[in-house]
Amino acid sequence: MLRHxxxxxxxxxxCASLFTDVENTRELRTEVxxxxxxxxxxSCIGSLEQLFCAVYKAILESTYNRLxxxxxxxxxILSLSPTSNIGEAFKRFGIKEDSKDILCxxxxxNTESIPDTLFDDVKGQQIELxxxxxxxxxxxxxIKKVR
Amino acid sequence: MSQEVIDQIAAYLTSNIPIVPISQGAEAVVFTTNVxxxxxxxxxxxxxxxxxxxxYVIKYRPHKKxxxxxxxxxxxxxxxxxxxxxxAKLSQLPGLxxxxxxxxxxxxxxxxxxxxxxxxxxxxxxxxxxxxxxxxASDPYCDxxxxxxxKVGHQIGLLHWNDYCHGDLTTSNxxxxxxxxxxxxxxxxxxxxxxxxxxxxKGVDLYVLERAIISTHSRFAAKYNEWIMQGFRxxxxxxxxxxxxxxxxxxxxxxxxxxxxxxxxxxx
Ligand SMILES: Nc1ncnc2c1ncn2[C@@H]1O[C@H](COP(=O)(O)O)[C@@H](O)[C@H]1O
Numbered sequence: 001m002l003r004h005x006x007x008x009x010x011x012x013x014x015c016a017s018l019f020t021d022v023e024n025t026r027e028l029r030t031e032v033x034x035x036x037x038x039x040x041x042x043s044c045i046g047s048l049e050q051l052f053c054a055v056y057k058a059i060l061e062s063t064y065n066r067l068x069x070x071x072x073x074x075x076x077i078l079s080l081s082p083t084s085n086i087g088e089a090f091k092r093f094g095i096k097e098d099s100k101d102i103l104c105x106x107x108x109x110n111t112e113s114i115p116d117t118l119f120d121d122v123k124g125q126q127i128e129l130x131x132x133x134x135x136x137x138x139x140x141x142x143i144k145k146v147r
Numbered sequence: 148m149s150q151e152v153i154d155q156i157a158a159y160l161t162s163n164i165p166i167v168p169i170s171q172g173a174e175a176v177v178f179t180t181n182v183x184x185x186x187x188x189x190x191x192x193x194x195x196x197x198x199x200x201x202x203y204v205i206k207y208r209p210h211k212k213x214x215x216x217x218x219x220x221x222x223x224x225x226x227x228x229x230x231x232x233x234x235a236k237l238s239q240l241p242g243l244x245x246x247x248x249x250x251x252x253x254x255x256x257x258x259x260x261x262x263x264x265x266x267x268x269x270x271x272x273x274x275x276x277x278x279x280x281x282x283x284a285s286d287p288y289c290d291x292x293x294x295x296x297x298k299v300g301h302q303i304g305l306l307h308w309n310d311y312c313h314g315d316l317t318t319s320n321x322x323x324x325x326x327x328x329x330x331x332x333x334x335x336x337x338x339x340x341x342x343x344x345x346x347x348x349k350g351v352d353l354y355v356l357e358r359a360i361i362s363t364h365s366r367f368a369a370k371y372n373e374w375i376m377q378g379f380r381x382x383x384x385x386x387x388x389x390x391x392x393x394x395x396x397x398x399x400x401x402x403x404x405x406x407x408x409x410x411x412x413x414x415x
Contacts, residue, residue: 002187004187006184006185007161007163007164007182007183007184008159008160008161008163008164008184010161010163048186048187049185049186052185052186052187053185053250055185056184056185056250060252060254064252064254064255065254
């Protein structure tokens, strides 16, 4: 599990993990709304920079403007998208029926503690969340459609 | 720089982000920091070139007390967003060199961009075009200067060919950054930048730069401006008939703007 915080907003903690060969995507998809974390289709993410840029944006919106979605986790998915169309963002960056590589992400207040078991419902193989692993799994054809 | 402005931004950024002021303009103040706004350490760079020297520029548009608060917020948002958008677009144009946009906070008037350039040797100051030309004043027509000025013109040509205008094209707004041993000019400060198909805006860009060269490097200005225009023209010449025609229109307007400028200065 990668733990990180944004220097300017260090009252939040961020946790993220990368899973491959996920077997229960279908089941997970029916529960996206109730999960305490965001599930992102990792084939749309090419770098940690891209991921954390969205986290930064989500916290920024929440602090200085307003949340445009239900919570900070879903706000991160919206912030991955260049437009403010929520449905479009979830369709593109959220998990799909056939997603095999899933990036799990949560942003919570520092006062809460994040259990190591948070992502245990995801039945897949956990690999290091690194630039190399993201870059080798990105689907450029998918990303090129985003605008 | 006013302490009040520094306190404002320091409070906003928190003590986790130490800043060093480097410039104050009418509209914005500029700082450097070595903290990235969001990227985890070691994300991209390998451990050995993860130098502590990596710097980022923070451009901040402070509140203006003389403006009504809601107008101030709207203006700050508009300008911050405008500059960010143009930078982001320009980064995507092949061959054009602008600093990379890292983050934007339109609510607080803050933009983070990649730091470019370095300090020139022998206290010639920061490596913008102005200081670079001063540094070479003892050998003003050397090959390095010629190559660099042609490249400057080439960058402006690319900008204009793609229908963008800079709006404040001075020799301080061209930064020289070393890419494997030679200087590459980068255009910075798109605070007055815009998309424009008008020959007028392009003519004015060229005129402003020409004036800047004449006023600070007058003895060598003729040659310098010739080299810049050589680079500028090369972009349009590579674009066939259409390019040639567009270039002719711009050069014609450039000449008109220059005459207008002269007349204005004669009238005082
Ligand atoms: N990306 C950058 N890299 C290095 N220095 C910069 C950068 N952006 C701005 N500066 C410095 O800050 C000054 C004012 O910036 P600006 O307000 O954008 O014109 C410039 O003249 C530069 O000296």
